[in-house]
Amino acid sequence: QVQLVESGGGLVQAGGSLRLSCAASGRIFSIYGMGWHRQAPGKQRELVAAIDSDGITNYADSVKGRFTISRNNAKNTVSLEMNSLNPEDTAVYYCKASVRTSGYREVWGQGTLVTVSS
DSSP, X not given: OEEEEEEOOEEEETTOOEEEEEEEXXXXXXXXXXXXXXXXXXXXXXXXXEEOTTOOEEEOTTTTTTEEEEEETTTTEEEEEEXXXXXXXXXXXXXXXXXXXXXXXXXXXXXXXXXXXX
16 A cells, blocks of 8 residues: 655745645655645646656646656655745645556555645
């Protein structure tokens, strides 16, 4: 069983910053891609940022230049540094990882709420 546990969400004023973290645990042989998705009320879940095992990153256009994704392969963690937040960034943020365990699994975290006030 592989689990992802997120932390770091909360309430912040527009223009502020937050850092999200996600730690993977369990029977893990290797982790391929890791990423962050978000789902705002009434909207579909969308990719925010992703990073592969070589450190190559991909960002949604809406967060480019404001968010930075990073990972620590030795600790099986991924983080999302979010700057210049605006109310449109309000959403539940989910960590996702593609993991080789007993087989290949795509695992989701439980989500952490980020609320940006105007």
